[in-house]
Amino acid sequence: MKSYNTEHIKNVVLVGHSGSGKTSLAECMLFEAGAINRRGTVADNNTVSDYNELEHERSNSIFSSLMHVEWKDAKINIIDTPGMDDFIGEVYAAFKVADTGILVLNAANGVEVGTEMIWEYADHLKKPMLIVANHLDHEKTDFENTIDQAKERFGRKVTVVQYPFNQGLEFNSIIDVLTMTMYVFGSDGGKPEKKPIPESEMEKANRLHNDLIETIAENDEGLMEKFFDKGTLEESDMQKGLLISIRNHELFPVFCTSAKHNMGSGRLMGFIDYCCPSAADLNPEKTTTGLDIPCNPNNPTVAFIFKTVSESHLGDMSYIKVCSGKISTGMDLVNTSNNTTERLSQLFILQGKKRENVNEVVAGDICATVKLKKTHTNNTLAAKGQDVEMSKIIFPESKVQAAVEVHNKGDEEKMGLALHHIAEEDPTIIIDHNQELKQTIVNAQGELHLAVVKWKIEHLYNIKLDWVKPRIPYRETIQKSVRSDYRHKKQSGGAGQFAEVHMIVEPYYEGMPDPKDVTVRGREEFELKWGGKLVFYNCIVGGSIDTRFLPSILKGVNEKMTNGPLTGSYVRDVRVSVFDGKMHAVDSNDMAF
Structure with a gap:
């Protein structure tokens, strides 16, 4: 593979509900770009993305996978993600390193349950997003309803760039309102034939074209002036405006595909190359302290580990996004998350499970390495002297x-x-x-x-x-006030052990007044890590027990509260008042008390 500059590297993540066609779309993109010579299918267990044995058993993506294509002037890294909510962590990690998200919708089902959670996360990150209406060849497909649902859930920034001319079982034509061209596909898909838009569609196409231009112009003052002067925008202005609008999260363009018949993926990749931002076009990534790390290959090296996979015969494989500078084989980097040093013995670019060795990877690109000793997901690797740690992936809480x-x-x-x-x-x-x-x-x-x-x-x-089922974590407490005393005496030749303690043990509640029938000399209150409180009173008079032994008595009380008498559970909300006792000048010690 040839070398690419940072500005020509585009990282996209395919997200969407299970069954929306993400893996099949990735397969089309690889095929159209010439990265593979035959399209696999999920049913045949021969796609590049779904290569794990478990994924073959279940006929579903379970793990994210990394692929890449070369398309015109760009290297496009593609991360395919699972669509089931159980594996949302894979989506979160992929979003962290992607420059653009591509939400794939099943146009036969509309916006499905769970899609909103993905969108909300993308919106939280202010991640540029494209929308792909897939399955347009399905007999129950309804493009208009799907887009209406998308606008209702994701806002009016959802903007049609393409719409199907003949959706359903006979689908083979897409009208593109950006280029004002109709693309007609053969039965095997692939490269379409360009044709004029039919007269019957011109009114709709012109309306959508003008809507698109207005949306683009709204996000750039200079383009707005040109639009008012000329009533339209030139192609170079459209490209600039699209990049600005998409980058700023102000436009979510809609594209059309049939991944089953390989229709529409080439135009989608052309748009990614033409209008989607690289990491260098986006706002700099932040460190944990809020410092900006611009995506510049000439700056000191900073890299982020976003995924770790255990590979048989290889050990742990770490997936890396180079945030700044460059990395190369043999380079020593400091793991700033734990202050250890790691050597990059090998670097790979990935095509699913296939690995290709490379010597250098620049800022904005994604790669993998193996045999890092103490580096894991969410860790940062940096050049010596770069005391920075990239902001971490915040994974969802367990359900x-x-x-x-x-x-x-x-x-x-x-x-x-x-x-x-x-x-x-x-x-x-x-x-x-x-x-x-x-x-x-x-x-x-x-x-x-x-x-x-x-x-x-x-x-x-x-x-x-x-x-x-996990056992129930019961709690115990005392129900009424009791007085207790105990003498510990042990003699086995030489110095012995002696201690006697008298205490009041009673239930504790917030705002409880101090005990009245003893003399309070000290009070300590402890929040228990298992909930509730322990309140400990020193009520010793006349020096019957030296105060230096009180911490040992408290320690004994704490130990007993970890193993209640009923079920062995933790004890909470107890007040203990030590008011009397005895000690021996020689045999009393901390151990005895």
Whole structure:
């Protein structure tokens, strides 16, 4: 592959509901660009993007995958993402490094459940977005209804650039209101024939063309003046205006495709090359301290790890977005997240599972490396002396949880290591080795997410397990006030142990007055990490117990509150008043009390 400058590298992420056709569209883009010589299908398990055995079993994308094409003057990196909510973490990570999002809609179903969550995240990031209406060859397709729904949910910035001339089973023609041309495809798709727009469509096409020009002009004062002077815009002005509008999140252009028949992907890639921003065109990425990191290959090196995958025979593969400067094989970089040094022994560009070695990767580009020792997702690698850490991916909170129950008790330690590796690959998997419940709890995004974790453990680590319900984390408390005393005496030759403590133990509530039947000399209040409070009073009079032993008594109380008498659960909301006791000049010590 030839070298590309930063401004000619475009990173796009395909997002959308499961079944909208993202993987098939990626396959069309690769085929049209000449990156592959035959289009695969999801049904045949031979697409570039879905190469994992589990994806083949389920006929769905489960993991994001990275591909690339060369299209005219641009290198376009394509990240295909899963459409099911359970794997939303893959989408969040891909959005972090993409310059433009492409929302793929199934025009036969309209805007489907879950799509809004993806859009809200893109909107939060102010990510440039394109919309692709796919499945226009389906008998139930309804382009107008799909666009109406998109405008209702995503706002009036949704703007038609293309619309189908003959949607449905006979679909083969797209009217492009940017170029004012009709593109007619053969039965095998591919490169279309350019034809004049039919007279019957001219009124609609002109109206949409003018709407597009007005929207573009609204986002640039200079273009607005030209539009008022001439009533239209020249092609170079249109390109400039589209780039500005898309970059500023002020225009969401709509395109038409039939990924099944390879129709429309070439024009989509042409638009990405022509009008979509590179990382250099966008606002600089931020560090955790708010510092701007411009995407400039001449600046010091800063790179971000957005994904980690465990590959058999290779170890961990780290996916990297170069935010600034350049990286090259043999380079030493500092992991500013943990202050360790890593060497980039190899660099790859990826085509699904296929790897191609490269020597150098510039700012704005995406690549992968292997065998980083202490670097994981969300870590930053930087040139020595660059004390910066890029802002992190904020992954969604877990929605479901389950406890692990292994079939063979001897596999428990092995299971812990397996879960650790899985959580490193997928930060939306949170592992809690819960000491209170004496269970290992796996927190995930959904039942399917848990099923994937189980599949990995059973197939990759050869451990059999079941998911069970986590035990209920009960709490205990005392119901009435009691007085208690205890003498500890131990003699085994030499110095012994002696301590005697008298205390009042009672329920505690907020605003509770101090105890009245003892003399209060000191009060400490503690927020318990499992909820509730412990209030501890020093009510010793006459020096019956030296105050230096009170911390040991408090420590003993705290230990007992971790293991209640009823169920062994944590105890909360208790007040303890130590009011009397005895000690021995020789045998009393902290251990005894």
